[in-house]
Amino acid sequence: IGSAVKFNFQRKDEIKEVSVATEKLRKDRGESTSLRSWGITVSEMTQRIALEMHRPDTSGALVNGVRSGGPADLAEPALNFGDIILKVEGKPVASMEALVKLYKRIMEVETPPEYVLIEFDREGKNHLTVIKPKPDEPNDPPRDIRKAWIGLATQPIVEKLAKKLGGEPGFRITRVYPRTRAADSDLRVGDLIVALNGEKLRIQGMQDAGLLARLIKKLDPSGAATLSVVRGEEKKDVEVQLELTRPGPSEARRIENKDFEMTVRNITFFDRDENQWEKDVKGVIVEQVESGGWASMGGIRSDDLIQKINEYPIQSRTSYRKAMKKITEEKPERVVFLVLRGIQTRFQFVEPEWNPELKEDAAASTGEAGKQNETSSGASEKNEE
Secondary structure, X not given: OOOEEEXXXXXXXXXXXEEEEOOOOOOOOOOEEEEHHHOEEEEEXXXXXXXXXXXXXXOOXXXXXXXXXXXXXXXXXXXXXXXXXXXXXXXXXXXXXXXXXXXXXXXXXXXXXXXXXXXEEXXXXXXXXXXXXXXXXXXXXXXXXXXXXXXXXXEEEOHHHHHHHOOOOEEEEEEEOXXXXXXXXXXXXXXXXXXXXXXXOOOOOHHHOOHHXXXXXOOOOOOEEEEEEEEOOEEEEEEEEOEEOOOOHHHOOEEEEOOXXXXXXXXXXXXXXXXXXOOOOOOEEEEEEOOOOHHHHOOOOOOOEEEEEOOEEOOOHHHHHHXXXXXXXXXXXXXXXXXXXXXXXXXXXEOOOOXXXXXXXXXXXXXXXXXXXXXXXXOOEEEOO
């Protein structure tokens, strides 16, 4: 570095010589880290990036990722890929390291501010925005008032289909749910329900698919109902005891974890029926996994049933919340999720990056001077046989 190198070159018909002094090789792309509570990843502004973006110097921190639905994405205006953060709460951001220090200072106080003011550059234009570093917890979906129900799944048989089958319109039973009062009755899969308590069911089209359920909900759940069914050539009345509606997946209690960027919910009656799970099968169902988050990088998928996290058994969202609180306090290098996926029981390994670290912090904590700050969520997995 700093030595002279001579080049001989030809320009048209003339041979020339030039002496060039070498410089220290600089990185084209800098290190990056995640500011999870703000929903962004940022990287260093290198000289190459500054030149490409027509910046006068390398001050600031480059936004290279924004989590969908996160605080930065929900801000008005939202932060975007390629924005350069210049100031936070009025304090200049000289580098990515400076931004990380400001981030830690803001988020480590007992009560973080409701909003954080950010000044950023976008294509040469100076903008301001505020982000809510800890968004409100999502409310559970409202549950319907429990009303009368019969444990059946049905398919509406409209007039055209009824003619093809040589019968009349009605509701064909596609499933009699086990462990319900309907299962104790004489109802069978394939029966065609044509009347309820003597009133004929008039189906005009698929818009009437919910007609039977709506009529049943109007009845007294402590009573009984008489269904007129067609079974082959036979028409008969079947009395069935009513019961209260069961909450479905859309009404299940759920919980979102910001660190692992996934949402889980409780198991419902219909989940057990669909997956043929017995009552002793416990856990929480993964409803949503944010692409690129820790859970996603560790191979967790939607519809996985989480049954254990490290040594903590999971029975419902209550035990899941307690387990994740323990995990957050312990901050282990590896978190092992035991999940049921279809017919397979699997271990999914996640290696979180708990805090954004400066280069010198990572080197000091590991003893490896060359270790850089990067997300290392593992995706290794194996089946439990």
